[in-house]
Amino acid sequence: MSTEMVYVEHCKGINGLDKVVLREVRGCSAEVYLYGGQVTSWKNEHGEELLFVSSKAIFKPPKAIRGGIPICFPQFGSHGSLEQHGFARNSFWSIDPDPSPFPTNSSNKAFVDLILKHSEEDVKIWPHRYEFRLRVTLGPGGDLMLTSRIRNTNTDGKPFTFTFAYHTYFSVSDISEVRVEGLETLDYLDNLQNKERFTEQGDAITFESEVDKIYVSTPTKIAILDHERKRTFVLRKDGLPDAVVWNPWDKKAKAMPDFGDDEYKHMLCVEAACVEKPITLKPGEEWRGRQELSAVPSSYCSGQLDPQRVLQAG
Structure with missing residues (x-):
């Protein structure tokens, strides 16, 4: 008796919130909540969770869900009258009845x-x-892809400007055993020092x-290398020139009610973003930004992981 593979399942999640579960033949899966349009789970074929969601995450509007991949729009950070990281991550999204802007790749069935459209609020x-x-x-x-298309539908002729991030929380074994490759020697703005600009030193x-x-x-x-798990996450991005790296460490972790005191040891945010130079769209114009995540086994090379192979492959 053969059971038909269900690639896409609509069901209820925590606190009765609507969610969609995506599954692939080899056994990997992902979970997307309509609240926030937020991916809250991404598992490999062994059923191992690759994203971090806090054990204290509050799945109750209007609080954003702590973990997974929150979407920061129309702003990253906090300034002006908008709340921190904008309103997309605590809005209710709908299933899109007309996804025509997206070309469909016939090999991908789990999507x-x-x-999300403006509300009067x-x-x-x-x-x-x-x-x-x-x-x-x-x-x-088992790769996880998120593609965003944002269109200005203003009828008053006005352009708008926004910043954006996929605020991805990766699950790691121990933050002290993790390294990030691909950002060395680059300039960064340090949010802990009033966005002052520095150049990254070291390998x-x-x-x-x-x-x-x-x-x-x-x-x-x-590439995000987790030595202890012998796993490397590879983040590929398109249309998103910046990358945010965040870990709250112990003091900030204790100050967040929806985050466990020691959970900072088991997560790292590396976020494909567009922050430094905001995007401006005129009416009718559309912006597209994409990120693709994959998790690959890492091999040791002279006592260290060999990131060059990961960065050169694919």
């Missing part, structure tokens, strides 16, 4: 198309009309204290 705090289309795809090999980024940096003009590929 969902979501849409939004317009009070951000006086613009827009359509934000998001496709989340789980590839046959790779390692972690011994709180980090909150926006790297600018970054390559399309970044």
Whole structure:
């Protein structure tokens, strides 16, 4: 008796919130909540969770879900009248009835198309009309792809400007055993020092204290190496020139009610972003930004992981 593979399942999640589960033949899966348009789980074929979600995350509007891949739009950070990281991550998205802007790759069956449009509430705090289309795809090999298309639908002829990030929380075994490759020698803005600009020194980024940096003009590929798990995450991005690296460390972790005191040891945010130079769209114009995540086994090379092979492959 053969059971038909269900690639896309619509069901209820925590606190009755609507979610979509994507599954692929080899056993990998991803979970997307319509609240926030947020990926909250990405598992490999062994059922291992690759994203971090806090054990204290509050799945209850209007609080954003702590972990997974929150979407920061129309702003990253906090300034002006908008709340921190904008309103996309605590808005209710809908299943997109007309996902025509996305070309469909026939080999990918596990995907969902979501849409967020302005509400009259939004317009009070951000006086613009827009359509934000998001496709989340789980590839046959377990890669996770997020593609965003944002269109200015203003009828008053006005352009709008925004910043953006996929605020990805990676699950790691131990933050002190993690290194990030691909950002060395680049300039960054340090959020812990009033966005002052510095140049990254050293061969790779390692972690011994709180980090909150926006790297600018970054390559399309970044590797996050988890020595203990012998796993490397590869983040590929398109249309997103910046990369945010964040870990709150112990003091900030204790100060966040929706984050466990010691959980900072088991997560790292590396975010494909567009922060330094905001995007401006005239009415009718559309912006596209994409990130693709894959997790690959790492091999040791002279006592260290060999990131060059990862960065050169693919």
